Amino acid sequence: MKKDTKDKILTAATSLMTERGYSNVSVKDIAIVAGVSEMTVFRHFETKMGILHAVLHKHSYIPYFEQFFSQNLSGDVANDLKQIANTYLAFMEKNKPIFLITTQDRSMLPELMNTISNNQTQQLQQLVAAYFQYQIEQGKIREIDTKAQAIVFLTSLFGFFVSNALWEHHFLKDQKDSFVQHLVATFVSGISI
Amino acid sequence: MKKDTKDKILTAATSLMTERGYSNVSVKDIAIVAGVSEMTVFRHFETKMGILHAVLHKHSYIPYFEQFFSQNLSGDVANDLKQIANTYLAFMEKNKPIFLITTQDRSMLPELMNTISNNQTQQLQQLVAAYFQYQIEQGKIREIDTKAQAIVFLTSLFGFFVSNALWEHHFLKDQKDSFVQHLVATFVSGISI
DNA sequence: TACGTTAGTTAGTGATAACTAACATTTTAT
Protein backbone atom coordinates (compact mmCIF):
# COMPACT_ATOMS: atom_id res chain seq x y z
CA MET A 1 0.00 0.00 0.00
CA LYS A 2 3.05 2.19 0.26
CA LYS A 3 3.10 2.76 -3.43
CA ASP A 4 -0.52 3.80 -3.49
CA THR A 5 0.01 6.77 -1.21
CA LYS A 6 3.15 7.85 -2.97
CA ASP A 7 1.33 7.72 -6.28
CA LYS A 8 -1.59 9.73 -4.99
CA ILE A 9 0.81 12.41 -3.82
CA LEU A 10 2.66 12.47 -7.11
CA THR A 11 -0.53 12.65 -9.08
CA ALA A 12 -1.77 15.54 -7.00
CA ALA A 13 1.56 17.33 -7.22
CA THR A 14 1.74 16.90 -10.97
CA SER A 15 -1.74 18.23 -11.45
CA LEU A 16 -1.24 21.22 -9.19
CA MET A 17 2.20 22.13 -10.44
CA THR A 18 1.22 21.76 -14.04
CA GLU A 19 -1.48 24.29 -13.46
CA ARG A 20 0.18 26.69 -11.04
CA GLY A 21 3.88 26.03 -11.21
CA TYR A 22 6.19 24.92 -8.44
CA SER A 23 6.39 27.93 -6.18
CA ASN A 24 2.70 28.69 -6.27
CA VAL A 25 1.81 25.29 -4.86
CA SER A 26 2.29 24.53 -1.18
CA VAL A 27 2.93 21.15 0.33
CA LYS A 28 -0.31 21.57 2.19
CA ASP A 29 -2.15 22.01 -1.12
CA ILE A 30 -0.65 18.81 -2.39
CA ALA A 31 -1.56 16.94 0.78
CA ILE A 32 -5.17 18.11 0.62
CA VAL A 33 -5.62 17.16 -3.02
CA ALA A 34 -3.93 13.83 -2.43
CA GLY A 35 -6.18 13.22 0.55
CA VAL A 36 -3.36 12.64 3.00
CA SER A 37 -1.84 14.62 5.83
CA GLU A 38 0.99 17.02 5.28
CA MET A 39 3.29 14.87 7.37
CA THR A 40 2.77 11.91 5.12
CA VAL A 41 3.97 13.94 2.20
CA PHE A 42 7.17 14.82 4.01
CA ARG A 43 7.68 11.23 5.01
CA HIS A 44 7.58 10.09 1.41
CA PHE A 45 9.53 13.00 -0.03
CA GLU A 46 11.92 14.68 2.33
CA THR A 47 11.58 18.14 0.85
CA LYS A 48 9.27 19.97 -1.47
CA MET A 49 12.04 19.96 -4.04
CA GLY A 50 12.07 16.19 -3.70
CA ILE A 51 8.47 16.08 -4.82
CA LEU A 52 9.30 18.16 -7.84
CA HIS A 53 12.16 15.90 -8.82
CA ALA A 54 9.96 12.85 -8.51
CA VAL A 55 7.32 14.49 -10.66
CA LEU A 56 9.85 15.44 -13.29
CA HIS A 57 11.38 12.01 -13.25
CA LYS A 58 8.02 10.35 -13.62
CA HIS A 59 6.99 12.50 -16.58
CA SER A 60 10.27 12.71 -18.38
CA TYR A 61 10.18 10.79 -21.61
CA ILE A 62 13.24 10.22 -23.65
CA PRO A 63 12.48 10.10 -27.32
CA TYR A 64 13.79 7.41 -29.56
CA PHE A 65 13.71 9.43 -32.71
CA GLU A 66 16.68 7.63 -34.20
CA GLN A 67 14.97 4.32 -33.93
CA PHE A 68 11.80 5.82 -35.33
CA PHE A 69 13.60 7.26 -38.32
CA SER A 70 15.31 4.03 -39.13
CA GLN A 71 12.15 1.93 -38.90
CA ASN A 72 8.96 3.79 -39.57
CA LEU A 73 9.53 5.77 -42.72
CA SER A 74 8.07 4.72 -46.01
CA GLY A 75 9.88 6.90 -48.50
CA ASP A 76 6.76 8.79 -49.47
CA VAL A 77 7.48 12.36 -48.41
CA ALA A 78 3.94 13.38 -47.50
CA ASN A 79 3.34 10.27 -45.51
CA ASP A 80 6.68 10.45 -43.76
CA LEU A 81 6.30 14.09 -42.78
CA LYS A 82 2.93 13.31 -41.34
CA GLN A 83 4.41 10.47 -39.32
CA ILE A 84 7.25 12.64 -38.11
CA ALA A 85 4.82 15.38 -37.13
CA ASN A 86 2.61 13.04 -35.18
CA THR A 87 5.53 11.38 -33.46
CA TYR A 88 6.94 14.72 -32.43
CA LEU A 89 3.60 15.99 -31.15
CA ALA A 90 2.98 12.78 -29.25
CA PHE A 91 6.36 13.11 -27.61
CA MET A 92 5.70 16.73 -26.65
CA GLU A 93 2.32 15.79 -25.29
CA LYS A 94 3.90 13.27 -22.98
CA ASN A 95 6.33 15.86 -21.75
CA LYS A 96 3.65 18.50 -21.38
CA PRO A 97 3.61 18.52 -17.56
CA ILE A 98 7.34 19.09 -17.50
CA PHE A 99 7.06 21.78 -20.11
CA LEU A 100 4.36 23.62 -18.23
CA ILE A 101 6.09 23.37 -14.88
CA THR A 102 9.41 24.56 -16.21
CA THR A 103 7.95 27.47 -18.15
CA GLN A 104 6.29 28.62 -14.96
CA ASP A 105 9.48 28.36 -12.94
CA ARG A 106 12.12 29.07 -15.53
CA SER A 107 14.42 30.94 -13.21
CA MET A 108 14.39 28.14 -10.68
CA LEU A 109 15.05 25.35 -13.14
CA PRO A 110 17.35 26.65 -15.83
CA GLU A 111 19.15 23.39 -16.52
CA LEU A 112 15.88 21.58 -17.01
CA MET A 113 14.72 24.30 -19.35
CA ASN A 114 17.73 23.63 -21.52
CA THR A 115 17.29 19.89 -21.34
CA ILE A 116 13.80 20.17 -22.72
CA SER A 117 14.80 22.38 -25.53
CA ASN A 118 18.12 21.76 -27.06
CA ASN A 119 19.23 18.21 -26.72
CA GLN A 120 16.13 16.54 -27.99
CA THR A 121 14.99 19.08 -30.51
CA GLN A 122 18.39 19.55 -32.02
CA GLN A 123 18.78 15.83 -32.46
CA LEU A 124 15.44 15.68 -34.19
CA GLN A 125 16.39 18.60 -36.38
CA GLN A 126 19.40 16.77 -37.64
CA LEU A 127 17.38 13.68 -38.35
CA VAL A 128 14.79 15.62 -40.32
CA ALA A 129 17.51 17.50 -42.20
CA ALA A 130 19.18 14.19 -43.01
CA TYR A 131 15.85 12.89 -44.23
CA PHE A 132 15.48 15.89 -46.53
CA GLN A 133 18.99 15.34 -47.80
CA TYR A 134 18.17 11.74 -48.53
CA GLN A 135 15.07 12.70 -50.47
CA ILE A 136 17.02 15.27 -52.44
CA GLU A 137 19.42 12.55 -53.46
CA GLN A 138 16.49 10.38 -54.39
CA GLY A 139 15.27 13.16 -56.66
CA LYS A 140 12.01 13.44 -54.77
CA ILE A 141 12.38 17.03 -53.55
CA ARG A 142 14.25 20.15 -54.61
CA GLU A 143 17.68 21.19 -53.50
CA ILE A 144 16.56 23.08 -50.45
CA ASP A 145 18.46 24.25 -47.38
CA THR A 146 17.80 21.08 -45.46
CA LYS A 147 18.72 22.40 -42.04
CA ALA A 148 16.68 25.57 -42.41
CA GLN A 149 13.64 23.68 -43.64
CA ALA A 150 13.91 21.18 -40.83
CA ILE A 151 13.87 24.08 -38.40
CA VAL A 152 10.85 25.65 -40.06
CA PHE A 153 8.93 22.38 -40.03
CA LEU A 154 9.64 21.57 -36.39
CA THR A 155 9.16 25.12 -35.20
CA SER A 156 5.69 25.13 -36.71
CA LEU A 157 4.83 22.01 -34.78
CA PHE A 158 6.32 23.49 -31.66
CA GLY A 159 4.12 26.54 -32.09
CA PHE A 160 1.10 24.31 -32.36
CA PHE A 161 2.06 22.41 -29.23
CA VAL A 162 2.68 25.56 -27.18
CA SER A 163 -0.60 27.12 -28.23
CA ASN A 164 -2.50 24.11 -27.05
CA ALA A 165 -0.48 23.70 -23.89
CA LEU A 166 -0.77 27.29 -22.72
CA TRP A 167 -4.36 27.99 -23.64
CA GLU A 168 -6.93 25.46 -22.62
CA HIS A 169 -9.85 26.70 -24.65
CA HIS A 170 -7.88 27.52 -27.68
CA PHE A 171 -9.11 27.66 -31.23
CA LEU A 172 -6.51 25.03 -32.13
CA LYS A 173 -7.93 22.54 -29.65
CA ASP A 174 -8.87 19.27 -31.29
CA GLN A 175 -7.38 20.50 -34.53
CA LYS A 176 -4.30 18.37 -34.50
CA ASP A 177 -5.02 16.26 -37.54
CA SER A 178 -6.19 19.25 -39.50
CA PHE A 179 -3.15 21.27 -38.57
CA VAL A 180 -0.71 18.50 -39.43
CA GLN A 181 -2.48 17.82 -42.66
CA HIS A 182 -2.33 21.41 -43.85
CA LEU A 183 1.21 21.94 -42.66
CA VAL A 184 2.41 18.83 -44.44
CA ALA A 185 0.45 19.63 -47.56
CA THR A 186 1.93 23.09 -47.86
CA PHE A 187 5.34 21.81 -47.05
CA VAL A 188 5.25 18.98 -49.52
CA SER A 189 4.09 21.06 -52.43
CA GLY A 190 6.55 23.72 -51.32
CA ILE A 191 9.57 21.49 -51.52
CA SER A 192 8.56 18.91 -54.08
CA ILE A 193 10.06 18.90 -57.49
CA MET B 1 12.05 63.93 -9.75
CA LYS B 2 8.89 62.01 -9.11
CA LYS B 3 8.78 60.41 -12.51
CA ASP B 4 12.36 59.35 -12.33
CA THR B 5 11.84 57.22 -9.25
CA LYS B 6 8.63 55.71 -10.53
CA ASP B 7 10.35 54.80 -13.76
CA LYS B 8 13.29 53.23 -12.01
CA ILE B 9 10.90 51.08 -10.00
CA LEU B 10 8.95 50.06 -13.07
CA THR B 11 12.07 49.23 -14.98
CA ALA B 12 13.38 47.09 -12.15
CA ALA B 13 10.02 45.37 -11.72
CA THR B 14 9.72 44.64 -15.42
CA SER B 15 13.17 43.18 -15.58
CA LEU B 16 12.73 41.02 -12.50
CA MET B 17 9.24 39.82 -13.30
CA THR B 18 10.11 39.06 -16.89
CA GLU B 19 12.84 36.80 -15.65
CA ARG B 20 11.26 35.27 -12.57
CA GLY B 21 7.54 35.90 -12.82
CA TYR B 22 5.33 37.82 -10.44
CA SER B 23 5.19 35.63 -7.37
CA ASN B 24 8.89 34.83 -7.36
CA VAL B 25 9.81 38.49 -7.05
CA SER B 26 9.45 40.33 -3.75
CA VAL B 27 8.86 44.02 -3.32
CA LYS B 28 12.17 44.14 -1.53
CA ASP B 29 13.89 42.70 -4.60
CA ILE B 30 12.37 45.39 -6.75
CA ALA B 31 13.38 48.12 -4.34
CA ILE B 32 16.97 46.93 -4.22
CA VAL B 33 17.34 46.70 -7.98
CA ALA B 34 15.67 50.09 -8.39
CA GLY B 35 18.01 51.53 -5.81
CA VAL B 36 15.26 52.85 -3.56
CA SER B 37 13.84 51.84 -0.23
CA GLU B 38 10.98 49.42 0.06
CA MET B 39 8.75 52.16 1.47
CA THR B 40 9.25 54.28 -1.59
CA VAL B 41 7.92 51.47 -3.72
CA PHE B 42 4.76 51.27 -1.64
CA ARG B 43 4.33 55.02 -1.79
CA HIS B 44 4.32 54.98 -5.57
CA PHE B 45 2.30 51.80 -6.00
CA GLU B 46 -0.02 50.94 -3.20
CA THR B 47 0.25 47.20 -3.56
CA LYS B 48 2.49 44.70 -5.25
CA MET B 49 -0.36 43.97 -7.63
CA GLY B 50 -0.36 47.67 -8.45
CA ILE B 51 3.21 47.37 -9.65
CA LEU B 52 2.28 44.47 -11.87
CA HIS B 53 -0.60 46.36 -13.40
CA ALA B 54 1.62 49.34 -14.10
CA VAL B 55 4.17 47.08 -15.73
CA LEU B 56 1.56 45.39 -17.86
CA HIS B 57 0.03 48.70 -18.85
CA LYS B 58 3.39 50.11 -19.82
CA HIS B 59 4.30 47.15 -22.01
CA SER B 60 0.97 46.40 -23.55
CA TYR B 61 0.91 47.20 -27.22
CA ILE B 62 -2.21 47.09 -29.24
CA PRO B 63 -1.61 46.04 -32.79
CA TYR B 64 -3.03 47.93 -35.70
CA PHE B 65 -3.04 45.04 -38.08
CA GLU B 66 -6.05 46.27 -39.96
CA GLN B 67 -4.36 49.51 -40.79
CA PHE B 68 -1.24 47.64 -41.76
CA PHE B 69 -3.12 45.34 -44.10
CA SER B 70 -4.87 48.19 -45.83
CA GLN B 71 -1.74 50.22 -46.35
CA ASN B 72 1.46 48.22 -46.50
CA LEU B 73 0.78 45.37 -48.85
CA SER B 74 2.15 45.34 -52.35
CA GLY B 75 0.26 42.50 -54.00
CA ASP B 76 3.36 40.38 -54.43
CA VAL B 77 2.69 37.33 -52.31
CA ALA B 78 6.26 36.61 -51.23
CA ASN B 79 6.89 40.20 -50.33
CA ASP B 80 3.62 40.57 -48.49
CA LEU B 81 4.05 37.41 -46.44
CA LYS B 82 7.47 38.59 -45.43
CA GLN B 83 6.03 41.92 -44.34
CA ILE B 84 3.25 40.24 -42.42
CA ALA B 85 5.72 37.95 -40.72
CA ASN B 86 8.00 40.78 -39.68
CA THR B 87 5.13 42.90 -38.44
CA TYR B 88 3.77 40.04 -36.38
CA LEU B 89 7.16 39.21 -34.90
CA ALA B 90 7.82 42.86 -34.09
CA PHE B 91 4.50 43.06 -32.32
CA MET B 92 5.21 39.94 -30.31
CA GLU B 93 8.66 41.22 -29.44
CA LYS B 94 7.14 44.36 -27.96
CA ASN B 95 4.77 42.28 -25.89
CA LYS B 96 7.46 39.88 -24.83
CA PRO B 97 7.63 41.05 -21.18
CA ILE B 98 3.91 40.55 -20.83
CA PHE B 99 4.10 37.18 -22.49
CA LEU B 100 6.89 36.00 -20.21
CA ILE B 101 5.25 37.29 -17.06
CA THR B 102 1.90 35.76 -17.87
CA THR B 103 3.31 32.38 -18.84
CA GLN B 104 5.08 32.26 -15.49
CA ASP B 105 1.94 33.16 -13.57
CA ARG B 106 -0.77 31.68 -15.72
CA SER B 107 -3.02 30.66 -12.88
CA MET B 108 -2.89 34.10 -11.33
CA LEU B 109 -3.62 36.02 -14.51
CA PRO B 110 -5.99 33.96 -16.59
CA GLU B 111 -7.82 36.86 -18.19
CA LEU B 112 -4.57 38.40 -19.33
CA MET B 113 -3.50 35.08 -20.75
CA ASN B 114 -6.57 35.06 -22.91
CA THR B 115 -6.15 38.66 -23.93
CA ILE B 116 -2.71 37.93 -25.26
CA SER B 117 -3.82 34.95 -27.19
CA ASN B 118 -7.18 35.09 -28.74
CA ASN B 119 -8.29 38.59 -29.49
CA GLN B 120 -5.25 39.73 -31.31
CA THR B 121 -4.17 36.53 -32.94
CA GLN B 122 -7.63 35.64 -34.12
CA GLN B 123 -8.06 39.04 -35.68
CA LEU B 124 -4.78 38.62 -37.48
CA GLN B 125 -5.78 35.16 -38.62
CA GLN B 126 -8.85 36.51 -40.29
CA LEU B 127 -6.88 39.22 -41.99
CA VAL B 128 -4.35 36.75 -43.34
CA ALA B 129 -7.12 34.41 -44.45
CA ALA B 130 -8.83 37.30 -46.20
CA TYR B 131 -5.55 38.15 -47.86
CA PHE B 132 -5.24 34.59 -49.15
CA GLN B 133 -8.79 34.73 -50.40
CA TYR B 134 -8.03 37.93 -52.25
CA GLN B 135 -4.96 36.39 -53.88
CA ILE B 136 -6.96 33.35 -54.91
CA GLU B 137 -9.41 35.63 -56.63
CA GLN B 138 -6.52 37.40 -58.28
CA GLY B 139 -5.37 34.06 -59.61
CA LYS B 140 -2.04 34.35 -57.85
CA ILE B 141 -2.37 31.33 -55.58
CA ARG B 142 -4.21 28.05 -55.56
CA GLU B 143 -7.60 27.42 -54.06
CA ILE B 144 -6.39 26.57 -50.61
CA ASP B 145 -8.18 26.38 -47.28
CA THR B 146 -7.49 29.99 -46.43
CA LYS B 147 -8.28 29.80 -42.75
CA ALA B 148 -6.23 26.66 -42.20
CA GLN B 149 -3.25 28.06 -44.04
CA ALA B 150 -3.43 31.31 -42.13
CA ILE B 151 -3.29 29.31 -38.93
CA VAL B 152 -0.34 27.28 -40.12
CA PHE B 153 1.56 30.38 -41.18
CA LEU B 154 0.97 32.29 -37.96
CA THR B 155 1.53 29.29 -35.73
CA SER B 156 4.93 28.80 -37.28
CA LEU B 157 5.84 32.38 -36.44
CA PHE B 158 4.46 31.92 -32.97
CA GLY B 159 6.67 28.88 -32.50
CA PHE B 160 9.67 30.92 -33.55
CA PHE B 161 8.79 33.69 -31.13
CA VAL B 162 8.26 31.36 -28.20
CA SER B 163 11.50 29.52 -28.81
CA ASN B 164 13.43 32.75 -28.69
CA ALA B 165 11.51 34.14 -25.74
CA LEU B 166 11.85 31.09 -23.53
CA TRP B 167 15.41 30.11 -24.33
CA GLU B 168 18.01 32.80 -24.22
CA HIS B 169 20.83 30.95 -25.87
CA HIS B 170 18.77 29.27 -28.44
CA PHE B 171 19.93 28.03 -31.81
CA LEU B 172 17.28 30.25 -33.40
CA LYS B 173 18.73 33.37 -31.82
CA ASP B 174 19.59 36.00 -34.41
CA GLN B 175 18.03 33.82 -37.08
CA LYS B 176 14.93 35.88 -37.61
CA ASP B 177 15.58 36.93 -41.18
CA SER B 178 16.70 33.49 -42.15
CA PHE B 179 13.69 31.86 -40.54
CA VAL B 180 11.21 34.24 -42.13
CA GLN B 181 12.87 33.85 -45.48
CA HIS B 182 12.70 30.07 -45.49
CA LEU B 183 9.20 29.96 -44.08
CA VAL B 184 7.91 32.37 -46.69
CA ALA B 185 9.79 30.63 -49.47
CA THR B 186 8.31 27.26 -48.63
CA PHE B 187 4.92 28.74 -48.16
CA VAL B 188 4.93 30.67 -51.38
CA SER B 189 6.00 27.80 -53.54
CA GLY B 190 3.61 25.62 -51.58
CA ILE B 191 0.54 27.68 -52.34
CA SER B 192 1.45 29.34 -55.63
CA ILE B 193 -0.15 28.31 -58.86
C1' DT C 1 13.22 81.50 6.36
C1' DA C 2 9.33 78.46 6.24
C1' DC C 3 6.88 74.94 4.07
C1' DG C 4 5.73 71.03 1.17
C1' DT C 5 7.22 67.20 -1.33
C1' DT C 6 9.91 63.15 -1.69
C1' DA C 7 12.55 59.67 0.10
C1' DG C 8 15.06 56.94 3.88
C1' DT C 9 14.99 54.39 8.33
C1' DT C 10 13.36 51.48 11.73
C1' DA C 11 10.21 48.67 13.92
C1' DG C 12 6.48 45.95 13.77
C1' DT C 13 2.10 43.04 12.41
C1' DG C 14 -0.19 39.21 10.58
C1' DA C 15 -0.18 35.63 7.38
C1' DT C 16 1.81 31.78 5.13
C1' DA C 17 5.18 28.28 4.12
C1' DA C 18 8.67 24.61 4.75
C1' DC C 19 9.90 21.60 7.86
C1' DT C 20 10.57 19.03 12.67
C1' DA C 21 9.25 16.50 16.78
C1' DA C 22 6.47 13.73 19.72
C1' DC C 23 2.79 11.00 20.31
C1' DA C 24 -1.68 8.65 18.95
C1' DT C 25 -4.18 5.86 15.71
C1' DT C 26 -5.01 2.93 11.94
C1' DT C 27 -3.69 -0.53 8.62
C1' DT C 28 -1.24 -4.54 7.05
C1' DA C 29 1.32 -8.83 7.29
C1' DT C 30 2.36 -12.89 9.84
Next chain:
DNA sequence: ATAAAATGTTAGTTATCACTAACTAACGTA
Protein backbone atom coordinates in the same frame (compact mmCIF):
# COMPACT_ATOMS: atom_id res chain seq x y z
C1' DA D 1 -3.99 -11.67 17.83
C1' DT D 2 0.00 -9.15 17.69
C1' DA D 3 3.94 -6.61 16.11
C1' DA D 4 5.48 -3.56 12.67
C1' DA D 5 4.72 -0.25 9.30
C1' DA D 6 2.16 3.57 7.64
C1' DT D 7 -0.54 7.47 8.58
C1' DG D 8 -2.80 11.11 11.42
C1' DT D 9 -2.67 14.96 14.85
C1' DT D 10 -0.98 18.68 17.13
C1' DA D 11 2.26 21.97 18.29
C1' DG D 12 6.02 24.54 17.29
C1' DT D 13 10.26 26.75 14.83
C1' DT D 14 12.15 29.64 11.55
C1' DA D 15 11.94 32.44 7.58
C1' DT D 16 9.87 35.26 4.28
C1' DC D 17 6.60 38.44 2.63
C1' DA D 18 3.14 42.11 1.93
C1' DC D 19 2.11 45.95 4.11
C1' DT D 20 1.69 49.79 7.96
C1' DA D 21 3.18 53.39 11.10
C1' DA D 22 5.98 56.88 12.89
C1' DC D 23 9.71 59.59 12.62
C1' DT D 24 13.66 61.76 10.19
C1' DA D 25 16.57 63.93 6.44
C1' DA D 26 17.18 66.26 2.03
C1' DC D 27 15.38 69.15 -1.38
C1' DG D 28 13.28 72.90 -4.08
C1' DT D 29 10.16 76.79 -4.03
C1' DA D 30 7.53 80.88 -2.42
